Amino acid sequence: MSKRNPEYDFKWCPGCGDFGVVRAVELALAERVNRLKEPIENTALIAGIGCSGNLVHLQEGPQPFGFHGIHGRALAIAYGVKASRPDLNVLAVGGDGDMLSIGAEHIGPQAKRNVDMTVVIMDNGIYGLTKGQASPTTSFGDITPTTPYGKLEDALRPLELYMALGVSFIASGLSSKPRELAAMITQAMDHKGFSIVHVQSPCTTYNDTYAALKGDEANGIEPLAVDIQSGHDPADANAALALVKKPGIPIGIIYQLANSVPMHERLEEARDRLKVRSRTVDQMLTALEI
């Protein structure tokens, strides 16, 4: 919440997973400010449209620069910010509808460029803000206002998608564990390249998955969310792929490309290597003299 506007009128529902995510973002940014002695204004927080995107208004304490734009385009805006200002720490946030349905086209290009930014996707398996329609991650068979006969589309497996697109850092977290989540976000921001932190952030109003994520060991119900075993080596792409292909949702750092070279370093390297010299406008004009 912007400090000067306590009347800002957006509220999340009680228990909404996004409360945990905003807390994690606050913690991670605070830690970064502390550690790098970098002002929080050096961070640009680019939000999508959805309950999740309202995170940009709901941060407590010191505020980064924020951008609350249009549905589905947070990553494309963030790309523009980072390409223009490699010195900024760029963080994009949004929901599963925002990032994986209408905005799905924007993941691949940023991954291929390895734009040095971090994306936090708040996956509640539903369209929250528009009142509970199915999203790409809604389970097959689920009944929602737009799937009255049960969802007839297979659920997207986002972690597999990120792997196939070559995202250079992939983590999977839980909104109910803000400290662990904060640590993941920190690591993602420190990663030199395109990083995604995919968060299970349940929607208490339209798709309450807290119980399913947690399971009920006593009654023999396996938890959906499973911590990644400590032996996992995120630098091992094959192991990472095997992890995301298993049933259930692995929680932890899934993949991190070793020696990742982000876009702006690639460009600098090429300009240096080719000794690219820029011409002034006057030089360009002179070359065209008759």
Added chain:
Amino acid sequence: MSKRNPEYDFKWCPGCGDFGVVRAVELALAERVNRLKEPIENTALIAGIGCSGNLVHLQEGPQPFGFHGIHGRALAIAYGVKASRPDLNVLAVGGDGDMLSIGAEHIGPQAKRNVDMTVVIMDNGIYGLTKGQASPTTSFGDITPTTPYGKLEDALRPLELYMALGVSFIASGLSSKPRELAAMITQAMDHKGFSIVHVQSPCTTYNDTYAALKGDEANGIEPLAVDIQSGHDPADANAALALVKKPGIPIGIIYQLANSVPMHERLEEARDRLKVRSRTVDQMLTALEI
């Protein structure tokens, strides 16, 4: 070429790979007409915008219904056609820019719905019609008018993407082998669900990859395109994944989901199972009587 309009003025460059693709489409459609005794007018051929998309105008002989729309949207249009008319055979064609850059967002949804249609992607690793800019499949480091210092983005690996998105039939072909390609397209059209035939179709003007695809065994140059070994079982998803992760381009049928249930059958099944009864408008109105 539409039979009544020999003056149609679009031409591909000599040697363009798309000549082989149009031949393959003609062969596959002719075979289908013959075998199923279904008129060619039962096929809707939905084309993207690019040199490749002009295929819809360049077919010789009997003509299916055609649609030549806007850049990147062939799959979304084709989805509407198939959803509206499950009785039609729906075939979409387009280039790597059309399908994997501006239109990239449309593959996932059709795959998840398992819309029963076939997509032929003519991959020349370049934007042909706009004169040779880099496309998602252009190799890293390649110099083009938009990548004067070499392409700084990693190349997309389309076959891996299709696997991650759950495309239920995936084949990989060569424009230089129209008969083999025709057989793949036939099999894809026969597949009940969403099928992609990804074709290496070189652009002789801007990205001539004939030699690289073929290799030069005599001089120790490995071919880029490698026939899939006969032992491969397309029903084995793990084997398929292993295949597409190897270097080089596997040629053949990569993956086919067994017992694939397409969108329109899922819907029918749900309507039957739930005994969905539709109401007339009058009944709807009556329910609202005061």
Added chain:
Amino acid sequence: MGADLVVRFAGEGGQGQVTAAEGLAQAAARVGYHVQTFATYPSQIEGGPVWAQTRVSTNEILTQGDQLDVLVALNRQAYETHIPDLREGGVLIYNSRDFDEVPEGNVIGLDAEGLARETGNPRAANVIMIGAVAQLASMPQQLFVDWIESRFRRGRPNDQEVIDGNVKALDVGIDAAIRSGYGVEALDEPPVIAETRILVNGNSFLSMGAIAAGLDVFFGYPISPATTILVFMETALNQPGQFVGQASSEIESIAAIVGGGFAGRKAMTSTAGPGLSLMGEGLGLAWMAEIPLVVVDVQRGGPATGLPTKTEQSDLFKCLSPGHGDVRLPVIAPGSVAECFPAAIYAMNWAERYQGPVMLLTEMAIAERNEDVTKPDPTSFPIESRLVSEGADGNRRYAGRELTPFPIPGTVGASYVANASEHDEQGDTTHQPQVHIDQTERRFSKLKLLEVGSTYESENTSASIAMLPWGGSKGPARAAYNTLRAQGLDLGWYYTMFIHPMPPALLDELRSKDLVIVPELNYLGQLSSVLRSWGVNAHSINQYTGLPFKEGLLVTKTQEMIEAKSGRLVRA
């Protein structure tokens, strides 16, 4: 006794304001009153300022009502925001929990939540408020008992318990009002209406109209305030051969209905501004390839993400010219809930008739409000379907400058290429100058077909100054018009839902006026601007608050404009 009762329930989201307003409307409609509701809320799921209003009347209702007879303020902030709208002599019911002192005037303090808990039904606070309102307006208790019965009888074991609890709550409210000694003017007897009436909101009625017109396939992406159309279709459009799909984006929606229209089906999507802005290229495609389809734009506040849950009439420019190039789409804009049903039928018919895309332009205030309307007889509307090619000469699809039969895929001998590049008569791409001339004129000449049979309202046509509202501003404009006429002003009245092409006779009449006043909910004066480009001396009364017009404001602004008539009125 009076003709009218206007009640507003205001508070924080989640306090049941909308249910209360709708309950009041349902109960009153049941005994024969005319009713209209209106609600406004922020773009979020819980909390935030929400208010809902109901007007009950013995006459046809034109506006939600400028002034309140009863204000129910569920918290202090609501009291402060809304108290200026309470008319003199009106009664304030306030949530006494939230107030330290007793406000001035005719006031009833109720600890609704506390009292509700006492009745054993903590969620019945709004029913207590309804009870108090009913009593203030001398409406019979039984009416609301019936409403409770119909609302809570759901075939569950504890139905009776819930019903009893709510009736108890109702009585608590009634008692409190009796004890207060206040009252508002009692309503006259309800009118006797011969026709069957239904209570319906704009989006539902529009959806039913489209289905009545033969809608086959629908694709849509959720967006306020259009989502309810998609949701309606999901369960309504499920006969064999019909299809409803939640699209992955509005770009997919428009492309998919283009596919549906091409495939020979009647196809529709619904969206709001942001989605419409994404459909520009697809709509141009439909125009160019001549594909029948209907796009419903339920306007909200713009631009960009704007005001997702507020009302505005600022998408007209965008609907007329959704994309680049020479395109001017047909636009139909219903002016009330009642008009939504026929407007949808007209839009579907137009799409089929001229074989191209049609915009059905509505707005949040109509989409979501409930009104009692005459139940229509769907069979009484002529339904049109496109002229279909038999196949013999199908692939001369784009021949000549007139409408040609539409070739349906599957028809032997009818194959052609539906083409969004400039094309010759069989759909092959060509860029010859003469072909572009011919095909451009072909596309525009087909619009002429839409001039047939479209109608308009007119009154006092001899006046040199006229009022021409559009869309949802019709009701408030009409109310203001009635008042101004009663005051003796010589003012003409014109109205049509057919914005483009506009009925030629109407346009001729408007061109003959000295001044045409267009009340519209936007800054730019979009319709008046278009009308001026059509040769009409039109000028707007603008409002851009996210809310509908009030009658009083329109009366004043109209008077002012007529006085300023000689001044410069054009806004560039």
Added chain:
Amino acid sequence: MGADLVVRFAGEGGQGQVTAAEGLAQAAARVGYHVQTFATYPSQIEGGPVWAQTRVSTNEILTQGDQLDVLVALNRQAYETHIPDLREGGVLIYNSRDFDEVPEGNVIGLDAEGLARETGNPRAANVIMIGAVAQLASMPQQLFVDWIESRFRRGRPNDQEVIDGNVKALDVGIDAAIRSGYGVEALDEPPVIAETRILVNGNSFLSMGAIAAGLDVFFGYPISPATTILVFMETALNQPGQFVGQASSEIESIAAIVGGGFAGRKAMTSTAGPGLSLMGEGLGLAWMAEIPLVVVDVQRGGPATGLPTKTEQSDLFKCLSPGHGDVRLPVIAPGSVAECFPAAIYAMNWAERYQGPVMLLTEMAIAERNEDVTKPDPTSFPIESRLVSEGADGNRRYAGRELTPFPIPGTVGASYVANASEHDEQGDTTHQPQVHIDQTERRFSKLKLLEVGSTYESENTSASIAMLPWGGSKGPARAAYNTLRAQGLDLGWYYTMFIHPMPPALLDELRSKDLVIVPELNYLGQLSSVLRSWGVNAHSINQYTGLPFKEGLLVTKTQEMIEAKSGRLVRA
């Protein structure tokens, strides 16, 4: 001796027409003539009908030339299409291979390909044609030898061989023309021009203007006829801190430049109609969040995929109102190649000055043609940069109804939320009616800032009828105007590249006219329609062929319109 030479090379794609036309232009420009080229071709890489034209003149060139002095027909079809444009007494050079009989008139048959092969350089057929043309117009051989030298001297081992082959080809052509005995009027001596001249096309000149104005970042997706701007930027904009990106779509382009503008950089994209149609939502976002940026729309034929390689002026409606809601973007449209450089600077300055998106509207015919223009001094243009927040009160970003300092990310104490939903002064979302009023008026009031310093041309301002062309129709309109004035017609002349906001003094003058004639390359009469909505009695002369206006046609149409002045001229 004459002032003018117009030559057209016509044939099939791949026969070197464009090179020939440009070679002629370069050679002529070098000795001081004014030149202008024009080329038109289908949307494909090889083949199809292509023609290219060069005009050489001692005077400033206004049009490509209606009538040809020399037609070079490289095949039969080209002969048939273009022979009507050859003026009486003009000379036809034809490819004798493709003709069975000798056409009538002053004709020179050349088997250019055969002769080229004889010179040892089979690709020099077009140089042979140039030689023949040069001789016909009595242009000195040395001119073209110099051109060949400059074109083929590339530092490769076989340079001299290639050059010699081409000179030989040139001489073959010259000989053929001499043998024919024909000739066209020899050109007068070239004018003496003091300023340094450059030969440049519109897209390059526009790109250089943008860079001169301080462009930092550019994102674009390939699309004809805008691609060359993206390609230009790729190698031109490569200082540290600058960035050029090929976007994955136009939706990404617009979003990325919004990001760039937000980040404090001067950002631009270029596109054509289909891409622009995809940018509607993003442009609304920039308007709402108040992000400075420039979008170049290089118009081609529309709608939809339309005519990708032809020219048109039909995107004006779309540029003014790209998305839903109340948005009206600033639009600058250069009228010639020469104006592209300053227009780009103005557009960049405007974006910075009012902190919002600006449309730079150009068109294929300007983008691709080469013209000789005075070499500008980049330092002579004032360059503007946005007012920047120091941080102290940065997060009152959206305070008040006036421009506020722009907070640049990284500035301590300046953080705010750039917001595309309606927002309060620090960018938090709110939907309060008063806030929407204030912020809407804030957004529009900033446009006033753009009225400062913008200029217009005017001539014979006392006439009651005036001509006002826009964009690339300026040249042909001016040519027609000159002719009509010479005929004694009392006609006023107005022109500005500032379409919106239009200079207020210009608008006032136009409003005082009985009739304003707007020649424009579209069906709907887009500018005249907008002008009528602004209170100007404007009417269009329309053409929609994919080609620029001819002077002769404009002369006739203007006369006709003035005669029909009393008739009904409005096109709805």
